[in-house]
Amino acid sequence: MKPPAQKTSLTNLLEVRNLSIRLNSAAGLVHAVEDVSFTLQEGQTLGIVGESGSGKSVMARSLMNLLPRRAIAQRTGSVTLSGREISDLSERQLQHLRGPEIAMIFQDPMTALNPVLTICVQVSEPLQQHLKMSKQAARVRAIELLDAVGIPDAVNRIDQYPHQLSGGMRQRVVIAIALACNPSLLIADEPTTALDVTVQKQILDLLTRLQNERRMGMVLITHDLGVVASRADFIAVMYAGRLVEVAPANTLFKSMQHPYTEALFNSIPRINDASHTRLQAIPGRPPQLHNPAPGCAFAPRCPYAQQRCHRETPPVVQAAQQGHLHACFYPVFRPVAVGDV
């Protein structure tokens, strides 16, 4: 973890302003992302946490403009990468961006690799495309990359097909592909969800190590608050397409503001809990994202909800600490007085 003083001197690598995305679906318009704003600087990690269906993946993909054009019904707000507005770029310009500037790791390594192409083809492809390497050079570089992500016997493995590798190995290949062109920003969309618990930690450690080595910015998306707790500089909690709380990691755990964050926190199993301690599940179901009702989306499940929460959508407000934002009329942790700070 880097000292905060150093961070301020860096330029904004990624800046998201009031991003809203609505998707078409058979059931109607889906409000997948609502009014999301955040910034990320070089070398920093932003953890985005939320239940499945909270719009994390859609947001992650929209950062690279990867959503199919037809699926998007409406898109407002801006996403700028190193000062360039993503939505202004043509598909061809985006192609040059993807890979060398911004890369992505997917949730399920079992489906993220093309079953009919060898590992070599899939890893060296972006090298040939973006770095104009020869086929031979790309192959050599691909072996290096596989080595770097911890694949044993990379020289022989490289000519195998994805189905011949284990899940963890495949995810390492996906990471190798993402890192191939040295991107400045890495988006990891639940990179460990589909993996065994033992492998999860290895992969996360690998990512953290690589990020530190290469000083990449990283957006780490997960549904597990525990995963990001020790790895992210900032944490954003997402619910029903909105960021309901954003704070530096250490601040967040000290002074949670949003009831949903609290609920997520309580659902993490802890080693030092007495056995047979009941895990606290969040009551109710995650909200439907199409045609949302007015009011706070969490209100139906919120133990603290008041009349007002069902009527009005709470605005994002500054909490006591610097950089700690939340969207709740009745925050959990109330500062003594604003004037005290």
Place this chain on the structure above:
Amino acid sequence: MPVKKHPKIESRAQNFARALQQVFGRGFGPGFWLAVVWLLIVAFCALFADWLPVRDPLDPVIANRLNGPFSTNVLGADGLGRDIFARLIHGARVSVVIGLTAVSIGMIIGGALGIIAGYFRGHFERGLMAVLDIILAFPWLVLLLALVAFIGQSLFAISVAIGFLWIPAYARVARANTLSVVQREYVLAAKAMGASTTRILIKEVLPNVILPVIAYGLVAMGLVIIVESALAFLGLSVEAPQPTWGGMISEGKRHLATAVHVALIPSVTMFLTVLSLNFVGDRLRSRFDVKESNL
């Protein structure tokens, strides 16, 4: 005793209702409804041909021979001076009857075989698939010619012969759908509850297999109409003077150079009908996600 269902497992009835809603729900677009309307018109003509105020389709008025449309006859007259409009309407009946009978035969026999194969698996499945493969190895026209030579050329015989050709396709569709249904939770649940095999087949599997099978049936009907016309072209379809669209086209072929409408009008009618069947069937099929590769 009513079977108690786990709340999270969707009941069969809910599933069926949802499927129905999917079918008749929104999102089909006007093209679909246009096609449906055309098919309804064809079906209406087929059903009420005898009571519609049209001329006798079998009455040759030699003076009208090969007259063009909008002359003595609304859509002209054929090589024997018979009214093409009346023949079209009565021909619709043959097309509908052959289509329905052939598809039903394929659907019932093939469907039953497919469901049984998909449900019980094992030797029966392997044996059935082998037999189907062997049937498919014979060009359909050869099978059809042989069948027609055996059982004759009555409307019923032709329908049966064409229906026989569809058994393999239906068995495959039904089997593929059964395979996927059998593994769903509500069937497993019913099995776990000790429901009898027949009960599961009829109450759980059948309702879920039948909709995709019917959706495929519409596309199949389109193909049946084309097959009938090919038979008619070889002179081996339903015996004259029964008007059939395929027969009318091949009758008209003789006059292509001098009176093109005789062949063209039934061609267009058949084209529109097959197109509509394909279109509607395809729409429905994509709702049930029956892949063409399963056929």
Place this chain on the structure above:
Amino acid sequence: MKLLLRKLPWLVGTLLAVSFFTFMLVSLLPGDPAVLILGAGVSPEAIAALRLEMGLDRPLLIRYLDWLGSALTGDLGRSPMTGQLVMDAILARLPVTVQLGLMAIVIALTFAIPLAMLSASFAGSKLDRTISGIGFALMSVPGFMMAIFLILIFAVTLGWFPATGWIPFSVSPLANLRNALLPALSLAMIELALYMRLLRTDLIDTLQQDYITLARAKGMPAWRILTRHALRPSSFSLLTVVGLQLGGVISGAIIVEEIFALPGVGRLLYQSILQRDLLMVQGIVLFIATAYVLVNFLVDLCYSLLDPRVRYAG
């Protein structure tokens, strides 16, 4: 190789079943071949004599075993109608039908693959709907109507292609292609529509796979994603259907060869059926069915070329 050995008994069994089915199918056709050979105006004794000469009086099963035995040595008998060896007759006409079928499949694929790729990558757009619409239209026109319209347009009116006839490739390749184009086209149309719709559906499925998104995230150009990443995994069912459609192509060839007067196997088969040239019909049907079984067997083996999962699993 192992795969081949494991499937061999199945293949042999299927072929035996096919031969038996062929024999029964043809033998039970109504109509006495002896009568047809002699034509109208012969005495019953002459017919009986000829039946004896042709061995039609022996039990069916004996005749089958006899026929199968010679068929295994490549001898399908001699047609009593034409005096030709059945095998010679088939081999003499095979090039026509094979060329026609291959041309039809090649034409269908050359148009179907790019169109399906266009259609799938712009799924839901106006372009996609137009392409699909053309596919629907092609599927709704019977092959014989297509043939008649093609003759009317390109042969009679425009005079670009001959209406009928066949010139062997060895005599003049160019003239051969000119003669084969219209019949191949009329065979290709329905196949084209079928392949196109199939591939389009599968491509749309494939294009929604994670690995396609990954390829896009890698910054690969759209055409490369389509050709390199999407086409191969989408082509399995296309391959299956191309194999399965072989029977359809032969059936289509019967009608098309009849209309264009091409000396192919299809026409020989149809005319032999009409003339009750049983040995000829049996021989041709056996030949076609065997070819069908073998081709589909090869298609099975082809999977392993396209899909490494099958290759290594085997």
Place this chain on the structure above:
Amino acid sequence: MIGRQGILTSGIDQFGAALRTGLTCFAFSLLIVSCSPAGQGGVGDNQPPSDPGTPMHGGHLRVALEGETNNWLPGRGNHVAPAALTVAMALFDPLIRLDHEGRFQPYLAESLVPNQTFDQWTLTLRPGVVFHDGTPLNADAIKWNFDNLHKRQGSVTFGSIRDVERVEVLDDLRVVYFLSKGIVPFPDMLTRAVGWPVSPTAVQRYGDEAGLYPVGTGPFELVTWRRDDALELKRNERYWREGLPYLDGITFRPLPDEDARLASLISNDMDVIQTLRQHIVARLRGMSGIHLYEQIGNSSGSAIFNAQRPPVDDARVRQALAWSLDPEVLIEVLGGRGISPVQTQYFNENNVWYSPRAATAWPQRDQAKARELLQSYMSDPQRSDGKATGEPVFIELMCLPEQSLIDLAQMYQALWGAVGFDVRLRQVEQATQIQSAISGDYMVTCWRSSNEQDPYIIFSNDFGPVEGQPLNYTNFTHPVIQQNLEILQLAPDFETRYAAVEQILLLLAEQVPNTWTGSTPAAVAANPRVRNIKDWTFPDGRMGDGMPVAQVSWAQVWMLDDDALEAERAAREGDE
């Protein structure tokens, strides 16, 4: 998440596109058909010049026919179809042919002389004639042909020479045919396949495959035969008629589809086409830029009745069926009004055997009379079909699945239905039709009779004793016919024979074992550079019988080359 519904919605575009595509195609073809040169447009300028001009040598002719035979060996192949007959005229030479007056004349033979009782016929061959393979045509060859190809169980020609017992060789060029009884019109048998000598050495050499390699004495010899595709012939350099043939070669192609065959002439893929279909003849008459040759033959489409099957065993029913027909209407259905004359008997108006009295007696177009006859049968308590009086009479008409015949059958059905018959159509393939006809397992069937032979041969075939004559498909016999057949068999003079023929024709008009439609027009259409399709001659200059059933004598056909065609055109323009 990613909606797929985009693919599903607004199907109107897709359906519309399909519709547009389809309808555009139809509209286009409509346009094309309407401006196609084959459109009906009155009478075209297509008469061949009365004087064919000076013959010239050379050229390769491409001829499209309606079919092909299965086997070119006489006695083995089925050589009654017109397409097979016309090809045979290139490969073989008949020993005897008919001249323009309908008399038998030796052609390949030098002479054919009977004894007093007409049961021994001495055939003398021309010296020096050889087959294509060089084998000489001599008495031994004739005897070998007779013994091995024709007089043998299982041969196609066996039935037609049942009255010929044996052939004996007199000397190198003479044989004697021994008949079981005297038959005056015996030479007729040698005009067909029995009279087409084939090289015995070739047949023996090719064995089972002799039918694929015909070796005759004809003006052209085989180069290759690709079945169903092309029969390539080249000039026979050793042809016995000096200076003939004119052409270097001929390619015969079977194109069974009538429209496709016509198209091949229009598109100049073919030089000559042949047809026997009325509606195609009608179109040919309206075309220009071709030469059209027509010849009305004695053949006609017909319906024959099985005189042993109730109810058509009763003459009243047959008469009622005949009286209710309107031949003009039937002809119109076949091809258009006036396309060919109404057939009333076995022979057409131009034939020597034609009887005006029989024509008048022939029943046609009297529905009242038909109803009366039908009524008389229906109210007969002894009616042969065993039904109660007053019940409708059921008729089953069997027909081939060929379009013009299906049309015809439907017209029969309508006309018979109009007077009160209950008619059902049954479509059967040729295989079944022939078998049913032979075994007498039919009631009424569509039929095509070709009556180019001598009346004795025709009538003894068609109405011979049911037991001994398999060709008697109607199973109809009558003492009057038997008496007159005896006259025809032995009376040599024309007047006597004509009277006998007329007696038979009058009886047939009364008993109607069969009905007629219109005479079949045989037509050959050719590129204008092709000459002399019809006017063939015997070696002595006597005119032949033209081209019955479109059977062309290819030896005497020639083709103008470009220069000659140009010169002729210039000359014609100069005249005008």
